[in-house]
Amino acid sequence: MAKREWKEIRKFEEILFEEYNGIAKITINRPRYRNAFTPKTTLELSQAFAQCRELQRIRVVLLTGAMSEVPEGKTLGDVKHAFCSGGDMHVKGRGGYIDDEGVPRLSVLDVQMQIRRLPKPVIAMVNGYAIGGGHVLHLVCDLTIASENAIFGQTGPKVGSFDAGFGSSYLARIVGQKKAREIWFMCRQYSAKEAEEMGMVNKVVPIEQLEDECVSWAETMMERSPIALRMIKAGLNAELDGQAGIQQLAGDCTMLYYFLDEAQEGGKAFLEKRKPNFDQYPQIP
Numbered sequence: 001m002a003k004r005e006w007k008e009i010r011k012f013e014e015i016l017f018e019e020y021n022g023i024a025k026i027t028i029n030r031p032r033y034r035n036a037f038t039p040k041t042t043l044e045l046s047q048a049f050a051q052c053r054e055l056q057r058i059r060v061v062l063l064t065g066a067m068s069e070v071p072e073g074k075t076l077g078d079v080k081h082a083f084c085s086g087g088d089m090h091v092k093g094r095g096g097y098i099d100d101e102g103v104p105r106l107s108v109l110d111v112q113m114q115i116r117r118l119p120k121p122v123i124a125m126v127n128g129y130a131i132g133g134g135h136v137l138h139l140v141c142d143l144t145i146a147s148e149n150a151i152f153g154q155t156g157p158k159v160g161s162f163d164a165g166f167g168s169s170y171l172a173r174i175v176g177q178k179k180a181r182e183i184w185f186m187c188r189q190y191s192a193k194e195a196e197e198m199g200m201v202n203k204v205v206p207i208e209q210l211e212d213e214c215v216s217w218a219e220t221m222m223e224r225s226p227i228a229l230r231m232i233k234a235g236l237n238a239e240l241d242g243q244a245g246i247q248q249l250a251g252d253c254t255m256l257y258y259f260l261d262e263a264q265e266g267g268k269a270f271l272e273k274r275k276p277n278f279d280q281y282p283q284i285p
């Protein structure tokens, strides 16, 4: 693995938020619990994704989980790691995951929406277990690159939870209805290779090469037109997200329209108390 200096963007308690050459890396940092998320983790994830949207220098985001400690004499591949094992069972209560004020929350849903709506590519860098709500998190990312040791699966019906939103319907769009039902009804675990064959994973690499591979994909996408990528992401979402998806795509069209003289003319004419002259602009067939 190439040695690269990730620089901290902001300090959090349960995640790491770093950047390197235009790439942000968000790491769920609870390896003791296989990177299960609490309401604090999801709040911090939301804040980091919001900042990724604002920071113009950030072009691609990687989402991953902190690696477990590797004892002396062992290699990365000898040890179990996790991307994310879903909601933290220690704080699962009535109505959701209980935050420090005693309020039940399902705030990972907000994080899922933020990832989908972020106008920049998000790569899930899956370095181990992607289970339960952790599996949904990788699904909603634009791309998934996994290490050979990664394991994918759902546990909901075994442990008293379910995600019938993106975790089911978007899963079915990717792997098909029969397979999606198998994944949820049977609660089996699948290897990275099987996940790749199902179309849930873009590429599988040895764990030592995982970050290099993700950075290389990010760097390739950074050579592409950001607005082209943004519009493609919005279009792919719109096909599935109904009016909410059209709103997102239409919003991007409005942004582009505001760059035109034709749009500026309307506002200028209003302020100058005259009739707008839209005839001066080309009417392309």
Ligand code: S0N
Binding pocket: 032, 033, 034, 036, 080, 082, 085, 086, 087, 088, 089, 090, 105, 106, 107, 108, 109, 129, 131, 132, 133, 134, 155, 156, 159, 161, 162, 163, 164
């Ligand atoms: C990941 C698994 C398979 C790893 O197994 P392994 O390697 O044998 O490790 P363990 O010994 O099991 O784990 C090591 C330590 O980590 C703790 N731990 C693991 N996962 C969790 C977790 N999710 N919560 C809390 N602790 C966890 C272990 O307990 C162990 O600790 P110690 O050493 O003290 O024993 C395996 O760990 C596993 O199967 N984990 C559970 C996976 C799971 O079922 N996750 C929850 C699934 N449900 C959700 O994610 C809920 C989603 C949800 O609620 C939702 C639905 C719709 C809309 C919104 C939401 C929402 O979440 O907000």
